Amino acid sequence: VNDGAETVKDFLRAFELAIAGQRLTLCTLPLVRFPLLDCLSLAECHSVRYVDVEGCGIEGGLMPLLSLPNLTYLDISNNKLRYLPVSLSQLEVLVRLFVDNNPLLIPSPSTSPLPWLRQTAQLLAGGELRLDGCNCGKLPSEDMLDDRELGVAVVKEVNLARNAISSFPSSFFSNWTASPFITSLDVSWNHISVLPKAMETLTSLVKLNASYNSIHTIDGEALLPLRYLEEVSFRSNELTSIPAQLGDLPRLLTIDCRDNTHLACPPPELHKDASACRQYVERVWRWTCTGHTHLNLDGISQLCSFPSHIL
Template identity: 30%
Template sequence: MLYEQQQPMIKGSGSRGGMMEEERLEIVDLSAMSLDSLPNPSLNLATICKLDLSNNNLQNIPESLTARLLNLVVLDVHSNQLRTLPNSIGCLFKLKVLNVAGNLIEYLPKTIENCRSLEEVNANFNKLIQLPENIGMELRNLKKLSVNSNKLLFLPRSTSHLTSLRVLDVRLNCLRSLPEDLENLVNLEILNISQNFQFLRSLPYSIGFLLSLVELDISYNKITSLPTSIGCLKKLQKLCVDGNPLMSPPPEVMDQGLYAVKGYLCQKMNSPSPSSSSGNNNNNESSSPSSRKKKSSWVGKLVKYGTFGGGETRSSEEREAFIIPDYKPIDGLASPRYMGMFSPRRLFSPRNYFTN
């Protein structure tokens, strides 16, 4: 058991004499102690800023305990046997980091929406079926959301309101689709939707309006066509499409690297034709008048914001910069003892990256 005392946090009393009040915050480490239940605390819970209960055998966290952790900033309970989180987690108004990876959780409590200081949530390797419906409307400071290796069928529509989000990792789920209005994720840099296997068959056209996107991994799905809007992602440096039955762009274009792919898609967007969209029902670009109207409106937006990047002139060195680095997962925080839930073929499949 480790208790660490942080530097005193000084608060002004506002009095004329400049009276100051010192509040000493503690780090409490109870990790890897084979705990089945939590011991009675020997200190004031309101003085704890970080609580590590990871790698134990906890099946629940008392509501009364969580409600008194008023100054908690980091809560780490990964690799336990938790099936639920206490509803009183909504009392943790200062909480910034929540790690619940490697448990048996099916639902996050709706009260988590009250934790408006949250910047990072790691819920990998659980049994999540869905996320709270209004999670995106409330957690406006969230920068990283990792929910890989769960059973999610969809992401709530409010996800597109997470305007501070930089990393979204939803690989190894059962996603059928993504929210349509992804363009609101203006700070998103890394999007990993790989290994949803036979469930994910198309991408929304709005994916091309993620102006900050640097890495996109859609490998091991059932996607047959890339939306032409991807050709407008100026900052995109890595695109992984391995394991999809792609027909558009064709293989000979894919073999030339990311620059050629973006150029092909951009050209296709600039020169739409009824015949080019026939048979591509999975690309959300049907030949119906309503679809063509929707597509035209997107083209107007992309031109307005100057996001066309496929046709710009580049040096021969940039065009030839096509490498295949080793695959590196976004998040390695999940407990290694849960890796056995998946076969090596699924987790260690070779990746092909296109890079500028």
């Protein structure tokens, strides 16, 4: 016992180690501290494809996990990792990597930017990149996103929530060849004030979550190429208007604009013009035409009532 916690050598008593078929899970016990995985031997576990070590207090020593040649799913979220080793490149068939809620330093100060992506040929091929809660602070500039080195051109789901991001580099999307393949983008709980026009390159986007930011402006023209967009959330921002171009998206089903206290709907200049008001509502909020689109406006302080002639 060391300060009330088990030592690393006693890891078998500190963890329930469960290997069932192709799945390996490590579950912490109360009052247990286990910072490293170096003592774990997985030499005979070549069939393991799914590894979950979420919330185990791990600080490093990931090499035993990186020795699994058939690993396709790795969840190392909610730990204490500061760095991700470049040896992740050994996981050639990995398609899902969860690293959210770790105090990661991105980019790493000791090696090239985002080394664990740059050195990996097939990392996340067709899968999900989740960096939720890693406090990146800022996104890498365009020179750090050369897909010829990254090899992540078919990433489909990107989660950058809770990273204190205030803006996107000018070419973050347009220089990233993964952009046309992304179907889900989560940038919620950041400090973003403007959605960039470069979002127009996300032509396969189905779901956009930009809630809990400081967004006051949405470039409506940048939304027009997003023909597959079905669900969008701008909840708890600082919007003053909803771009009419949203009404031109043929597959849009859900618009969440709750808790935008500066939002006037419809815009004030339309309140006195019956025909303009009707046209605006029918264009932006297509539920008047389709009957199935969901518009959530709870918490909008400046929306007192709709004129009776548009209902």
